[in-house]
Amino acid sequence: MKVLVTGGAGFIGTHIIVCLLERGHDVHVLDDFSNSSEKALKRVKNITGKFIRFTKGSILDGALLSYLFANESFDSVIHLAAFKAVGESSTNPLKYYENNVVGTLVLSRAMKNFGVKRLIFSSSATVYGDGVQMPLTESSCVQDPTNPYGRTKLMMEQILTDLAKSDPSWDITVLRYFNPVGAHSSGLIGEDPNGIPNNLMPFVSQVAVGKRDKVSVFGNDYDTPDGTGVRDYIHIEDLALGHVKALEKQNSDQRGSSRNIKIYNLGTGRGYSVLEVIEAFSRASGKKIPYEIVKRRPGDVAKCWADPSKSELELGWKATRDLIQMCRDAWNWQVNNPEGYE
Numbered sequence: 001m002k003v004l005v006t007g008g009a010g011f012i013g014t015h016i017i018v019c020l021l022e023r024g025h026d027v028h029v030l031d032d033f034s035n036s037s038e039k040a041l042k043r044v045k046n047i048t049g050k051f052i053r054f055t056k057g058s059i060l061d062g063a064l065l066s067y068l069f070a071n072e073s074f075d076s077v078i079h080l081a082a083f084k085a086v087g088e089s090s091t092n093p094l095k096y097y098e099n100n101v102v103g104t105l106v107l108s109r110a111m112k113n114f115g116v117k118r119l120i121f122s123s124s125a126t127v128y129g130d131g132v133q134m135p136l137t138e139s140s141c142v143q144d145p146t147n148p149y150g151r152t153k154l155m156m157e158q159i160l161t162d163l164a165k166s167d168p169s170w171d172i173t174v175l176r177y178f179n180p181v182g183a184h185s186s187g188l189i190g191e192d193p194n195g196i197p198n199n200l201m202p203f204v205s206q207v208a209v210g211k212r213d214k215v216s217v218f219g220n221d222y223d224t225p226d227g228t229g230v231r232d233y234i235h236i237e238d239l240a241l242g243h244v245k246a247l248e249k250q251n252s253d254q255r256g257s258s259r260n261i262k263i264y265n266l267g268t269g270r271g272y273s274v275l276e277v278i279e280a281f282s283r284a285s286g287k288k289i290p291y292e293i294v295k296r297r298p299g300d301v302a303k304c305w306a307d308p309s310k311s312e313l314e315l316g317w318k319a320t321r322d323l324i325q326m327c328r329d330a331w332n333w334q335v336n337n338p339e340g341y342e
């Protein structure tokens with residue numbers, strides 16, 4: 001299949017592209033490199049030995065999208081382009097609503113105009129909000145997400161649901177990611193956060209390599225076994241395969257079915273606490289990882305893990321890599337690329 005991957009130069013995108021190319025698909029990346037670099041795509045070429053076509057530009061640019069759709073015959077779009085920093089989304093919400101929500105509208109409009117109606121959309125477990133029973137199934141009551149970033153994801157899901165209802169020829173798959181971590185087993189691509197990492201694993205890994213002094217653990221008084229927050233971490237290579245399975249499922253399904261929007265959790269089904277992650281990373285890296293307990297961070301939920309059984313049943317997909325593997329691969333990437341792609 002010929003696939004347009006928006007945001008394909010980012011952390012998740014590069015791993016998906018490797019997986020797509022290895023399975024014989026044809027890829028075109030659209031990325032404005034606002035949170036990534038061309039170097040990441042060169043690394044993908046080193047891993048796969050395959051040439052990657054890319055266009056530097058924004059999903060907000062309707063004219064550019066029209067040009068791309070008019071000149072390439074895409075079968076599907078995997079839409080990852082978005083801003084994702086939860087904290088920044090609270091201090092600068094307009095930036096998030098514009099890029100994520102308006103960007104998705106502009107992209108969907110172009111797809112509709114050119115009759116490309118198969119879409120895989122990057123959503124997030126943050127759409128579930130707080131106070132929901134664990135594990136989270138796709139039909140767990142979607143509550144109010146705890147931050148503007150999460151609300152952009154929920155709004156985009158709602159827009160896409162309306163779009164699918166309006167026209168049976170759309171085929172849309174929404175993938176709700178839990179916490180993607182780790183790196184490609186080659187150590188050539190991985191997460192390269194700008195400035196202070198927002199997520200736990202890249203932070204822990206920067207402490208292990210000596211770039212930062214200690215990990216701040218936000219709260220140890222949650223209702224969890226050791227009091228620290230519990231999350232469902234998923235290896236990035238497992239997550240990438242989930243996209244390819246979803247894409248191939250769309251291709252093999254009959255078009256025009258009544259269920260033309262499907263939602264799947266991509267998680268392992270197992271939660272780990274912050275302290276368990278620190279301990280596992282310390283074992284994987286052989287480094288001591290100092291940490292200190294600080295007060296809770298606004299917007300964080302106590303616990304969050306997936307029920308991934310629907311993905312297994314319908315997509316034939318299941319995460320296979322465990323926490324130690326995630327830490328080993330994150331460490332391998334960190335040690336070999338202490339300054340990321342720079």
Ligand SMILES: NC(=O)c1ccc[n+]([C@@H]2O[C@H](COP(=O)([O-])OP(=O)(O)OC[C@H]3O[C@@H](n4cnc5c(N)ncnc54)[C@H](O)[C@@H]3O)[C@@H](O)[C@H]2O)c1
Pocket residue numbers: 006007008009010011012013030031032033034035036037057058059060079080081082083084099103122123124125177178179180199
């Ligand atoms: N990493 C996570 O923890 C996580 C969890 C759940 C969902 N997601 C979602 O997965 C997707 C990919 O996340 P990621 O971790 O790879 O982030 P990332 O920042 O590494 O990748 C996103 C890419 O999109 C590009 N981009 C942003 N705005 C764009 C625009 N207007 N036009 C073109 N390109 C644009 C960036 O340059 C970057 O390369 C995002 O939609 C994110 O919200 C990520």
